[in-house]
Amino acid sequence: MWTYHLDLLDRAVPRYTSYPTAAEFGEGIDQADIARALAGVAREEPVSLYLHIPYCHEICWYCGCNTGSAARQGRLDAYVEALGSEIDLVATRLGGRGRVRRIAFGGGSPNALSSLQFVRLFDRLVTAFAASEVDVSIELDPRTLDRPWIDAVAGIGIRSASLGVQSFSPQIQAAIGRVQPVEMIAAATDALRGAGVTSLNFDLMYGLPGQDEAELERSIAAALALGPDRLAVFGYAHLPQMFSRQRRIDGATLPGAEARFRQAALAHDMLVGARYQPIGFDHFARPGDPLAVAARTGGLRRNFQGFTEDRCDTLIGLGASAISRLEGLLAQNEKAPGRYRMRLSADQLPVQRGIAIGAEDLRRGQMIERLLCDGRATIDPDIAIAAQHRIAPFVERGLARFDGGELAILPAGLPYARSIAATLDAYRATSAGAFSRAV
16 A cells, blocks of 8 residues: 655654654753743643653663663662652642643653652652542553552552563564563563553564564564554664664664565554554554544644643653643753752752744644644645645655645555655754654
């Protein structure tokens, strides 16, 4: 169904988990801006929280996340203490305004913390933000998912969880520094189901070292046998100049661009054939999962966690490198845990950089979000005129339709979705940001 067009995929493009993207962030946003934005949150406004735990017990070589080793307990203790200080500081700034509806824990690996640390952290959140009725999601590393952690998931009432699987091939697992036998994934799946998780996601990857279509097919089949509610199938982004841990991966063993494209197509066909609903280009969900329901009913959104059914416009990021989306701005915390802790020890909001969002940004951001979430978007006339020449190559090859002010991604254009969205991005001609390939 898909045709490979090298010239249309040769340019790296953003994932568009925000607009403007983090590549446009600068030092023009400070803690005074954050304080003003928090003061402007309406009393009953729905709010989402994201907490970043930048530690893992084992560092995977492919990883591009902000994470470090959890080998020293003192390092974890100090971070959790600082995170608690930020929780209290932000809650004080809100002054009872806003109603927390969703809490997401990511990393790194939240289960780099002990289960007791995590439960205490969650209790502090619930108390500080008066979050009595809240949906909770969490990313988990199956290699360190022990019984106390399963009990914590059950006790808190977490219903949505994501397991980092990547590949079921022992050879590829060894090549990316993430060894976890299929029995381990199966045990984690059964335990989380028993703990009450009703929406379980597996993260898988294509474009890994030594990976071919046959191996990817076997990994997807193994994943389907365990019956996750959602799957995210990402292309590995090899950027060793940015992430030193990736230098342990031999770039000569990576599939080429066209081979990656074929792998993505294989994953799409297998999962759709297994009756998973495609969500955008690289996410899939069972028809009854909340993500699939949101996609069918026009409620799908895109934020820093990717595709989501979370409709909150206000998202507060807590922890090192976490990003907040507030009225009129995007802001990112200090990335280095040491500097993050230092700012909080001085009773300062730990924002490092960000960007003010103008009316033009809002318009373009909404169009890009709808295009990626719904496959179509109404384009304002002035933006349509300016973007027409950039959209034309996709239209000419049957990948998109641009008619009467509506831009639509056609079935053959699905793997080009991010590239098509980039035609609406006013920053792409001037930004120096480094991004991954669209496929």
